[in-house]
Amino acid sequence: MKSILSGIILIALYLLLVLAPLGVLLIEPVPAGSGFWWDLSLAMGFAGMGMLGVQFLLTARFRRASAPFGIDIIYFFHRYLAVFAFGLIVLHCLIIRVDNPSAIGTLNPLEADGYMAMGLLAMALFTLVIASSLWRKPLRIPYDGWRQAHTLFTAVGFVLAIGHIKGVGYYIDTPLKQSLWTAFTAFWVLLILYVRLVKPLRMLRAPYRVMNVVKERGDTWTLTVAADHHSGLRFEPGQFAWLTLRASPYALREHPFSISSSAVGADPLEFTIKELGDFTRTIKDARPGELVYLDGPYGAFSIDRVEASSCVFIAGGVGIAPIMSMLRTLADRGDRRPLLLIYANNHWEKVIFREELEELKTRLSLRVVHVLFKPHAGWQGESGLVTADLLSRVLPGNRRELEYFVCGPKPMNKAVEHALESLHIPLRQVRTELFDLV
Ligand SMILES: Cc1cc2nc3c(=O)[nH]c(=O)nc-3n(C[C@H](O)[C@H](O)[C@H](O)COP(=O)(O)OP(=O)(O)OC[C@H]3O[C@@H](n4cnc5c(N)ncnc54)[C@H](O)[C@@H]3O)c2cc1C
Numbered sequence: 471m472k473s474i475l476s477g478i479i480l481i482a483l484y485l486l487l488v489l490a491p492l493g494v495l496l497i498e499p500v501p502a503g504s505g506f507w508w509d510l511s512l513a514m515g516f517a518g519m520g521m522l523g524v525q526f527l528l529t530a531r532f533r534r535a536s537a538p539f540g541i542d543i544i545y546f547f548h549r550y551l552a553v554f555a556f557g558l559i560v561l562h563c564l565i566i567r568v569d570n571p572s573a574i575g576t577l578n579p580l581e582a583d584g585y586m587a588m589g590l591l592a593m594a595l596f597t598l599v600i601a602s603s604l605w606r607k608p609l610r611i612p613y614d615g616w617r618q619a620h621t622l623f624t625a626v627g628f629v630l631a632i633g634h635i636k637g638v639g640y641y642i643d644t645p646l647k648q649s650l651w652t653a654f655t656a657f658w659v660l661l662i663l664y665v666r667l668v669k670p671l672r673m674l675r676a677p678y679r680v681m682n683v684v685k686e687r688g689d690t691w692t693l694t695v696a697a698d699h700h701s702g703l704r705f706e707p708g709q710f711a712w713l714t715l716r717a718s719p720y721a722l723r724e725h726p727f728s729i730s731s732s733a734v735g736a737d738p739l740e741f742t743i744k745e746l747g748d749f750t751r752t753i754k755d756a757r758p759g760e761l762v763y764l765d766g767p768y769g770a771f772s773i774d775r776v777e778a779s780s781c782v783f784i785a786g787g788v789g790i791a792p793i794m795s796m797l798r799t800l801a802d803r804g805d806r807r808p809l810l811l812i813y814a815n816n817h818w819e820k821v822i823f824r825e826e827l828e829e830l831k832t833r834l835s836l837r838v839v840h841v842l843f844k845p846h847a848g849w850q851g852e853s854g855l856v857t858a859d860l861l862s863r864v865l866p867g868n869r870r871e872l873e874y875f876v877c878g879p880k881p882m883n884k885a886v887e888h889a890l891e892s893l894h895i896p897l898r899q900v901r902t903e904l905f906d907l908v
Pocket of ligand 1: 724741744749788904
């Protein structure tokens with residue numbers, strides 16, 4: 471209930487911030503209208519800018535703000551609202567271009583007036599940001615470089631767009647409106663400074679040190695880190711943190727990983743990481759004593775957020791990491807609720823935490839169903855994919871009363887969601903974690 475209320479308050483705050491620039495336009499004296507299309511185009515420009523400004527707030531990772539929704543939902547909205555805001559700004563330009571071509575003048579920023587050049591350059595940067603975000607993977611743009619360019623281009627584009635608005639001066643020509651608009655701009659600049667300077671500084675002052683790296687099955691490593699002379703972080707089992715290794719927190723080279731250790735006692739923290747790309751392939755080279763910076767915890771994928779008499783966990787491969795944190799925590803708390811883990815892997819030899827799961831069965835009321843996609847000769851357990859048919863066989867009779875936690879590769883998450891839906895399990899009881907925010 472509390473989190474629903476905070477969610478509603480945050481959405482109201484969001485709308486207020488988005489509409490604030492439009493509100494400033496309406497403060498008297500309002501200039502005489504210059505025709506429907508002209509005024510509509512300006513309103514779209516201001517609304518688009520209001521929404522773009524809030525994008526910085528959405529990705530600033532304020533824990534209180536993201537808690538009711540989960541950071542994945544916030545990023546989802548960030549993505550689609552940015553496209554919508556960009557659409558408004560494109561319409562702003564197109565309408566003026568058609569309605570009053572002389573107002574835009576040349577499209578060459580080198581020949582345009584200063585404030586128009588700023589508008590054109592801002593537009594070019596926003597176009598680059600949107601295109602590279604939507605098609606980063608097909609265009610094979612490496613994540614780290616994309617993220618640095620994304621941050622730089624949006625900040626510069628935003629400042630140029632503000633310069634454009636101030637240069638045009640239309641609707642913001644009285645001292646009151648000027649100061650409100652300046653305050654609005656200052657708010658966003660301070661926000662950017664907080665996110666890019668103050669937050670990394672805090673991380674720098676509360677570092678962690680690598681304790682060890684242990685090889686797991688399935689090309690996976692568990693990295694253990696301990697707080698270096700501070701109290702460390704408190705987290706809910708299933709949450710994740712952004713981890714920076716061999717770089718400064720200012721370098722924007724952080725990667726999100728679920729905490730796989732128990733939330734009881736918390737420090738030291740463990741992350742179970744699969745070798746996948748440039749960064750994850752270097753985890754095994756981390757040396758004891760090396761510095762690590764963490765930003766977290768984040769996420770709403772936690773058993774502590776639901777009230778359930780019984781839970782089902784469905785994991786695929788390294789998707790076991792956040793679920794392992796939940797199981798370990800429940801074991802440490804002496805929880806005796808009936809639990810079912812359906813754990814899908816390609817090969818038996820790749821099943822991460824296979825032995826520990828056996829041990830956890832003795833401490834929890836836990837049933838584990840292994841599902842192998844490529845079973846070895848003589849395998850007597852479940853095989854193939856996690857389908858509705860398999861679920862209907864292994865889920866208990868009270869399946870509609872249970873809470874579900876699903877974490878695996880994207881196609882598996884989707885397939886499992888559909889399968890659960892086809893078994894009439896209400897989707898509000900299904901929580902999924904996707905290891906892919908962008
Ligand atoms: C909430 C969450 C929890 C995760 N938990 C785990 C976990 O417990 N164990 C685990 O092995 N993996 C986890 N991941 C995935 C992990 O973050 C990526 O595999 C890792 O960042 C890939 O980096 P790379 O340079 O090795 O691979 P690359 O080949 O560079 O990247 C592969 C893909 O991973 C994504 N990615 C890369 N870098 C980042 C980044 N800095 N931030 C966000 N996404 C990025 C991009 O979509 C990229 O295309 C999690 C991801 C998320 C979003």
